[in-house]
């Protein structure tokens with residue numbers, strides 16, 4: 001059976017808080033692009049910790065990508081299974097002038113909650129790089145855009161997707177590296193009290209071990 005790791009809202013908050021320190025000192029993003037749905041909450045929390053006195057909040061743009069499908073299993077329970085194709089459910093509006101300019105010559109932090117097989121992040125980086133090239137050609141500007149990645153959890157496993165080396169070597173922040181377990185995030189919980197109780201029970205078990 002796949003082990004489950006229960007993560008509470010407070011855990012998410014604290015993971016963002018501690019990750020903001022290296023992200024600020026090593027990258028200082030101009031813009032975040034949150035991959036929905038799981039990247040939205042971490043991006044919003046992180047924004048508070050990236051805010052510098054006297055500077056405006058870092059803007060958050062959203063893209064919607066979906067790889068995991070909810071499928072009924074033999075026992076008729078709904079389980080999440082990895083799909084084979086990344087589906088775009090939402091993308092940047094490149095016709096908006098402000099959003100176009102935001103992409104060129106900027107440091108862009110892509111935010112998601114989990115790097116599992118890396119398929120989603122590979123897709124996001126490749127497609128965003130294409131967009132940047134398109135916008136750069138259109139605007140006739142030559143400034144370089146740098147992408148960084150922040151995830152709450154990176155699973156230490158064989159990845160299906162790959163990321164550019166300049167991202168993995170220096171612009172990739174995972175608050176926690178975990179095994180190949182299924183992570184249960186609080187925003188997916190139907191019963192948040194039960195979810196928190198599961199998280200507390202796992203913590204108690206760990207401290208007794």
Ligand SMILES: O=P(O)(O)OC[C@H]1O[C@H](OP(=O)(O)OP(=O)(O)O)[C@H](O)[C@@H]1O
Pocket residue numbers: 035036037038039065066067068069082112113114115116117118119120121
């Ligand atoms: O590394 P990967 O194997 O690509 O998996 C990671 C992706 O899976 C989840 O998305 P999901 O498709 O479940 O959509 P959701 O965020 O809307 O739940 C998660 O939010 C990541 O985007």
Ligand SMILES: Nc1nc2[nH]cnc2c(=O)[nH]1
Pocket residue numbers: 068114116181182183184185188
């Ligand atoms: N909730 C959740 N979504 C995922 N998508 C890919 N891996 C995971 C995981 O471990 N937990």
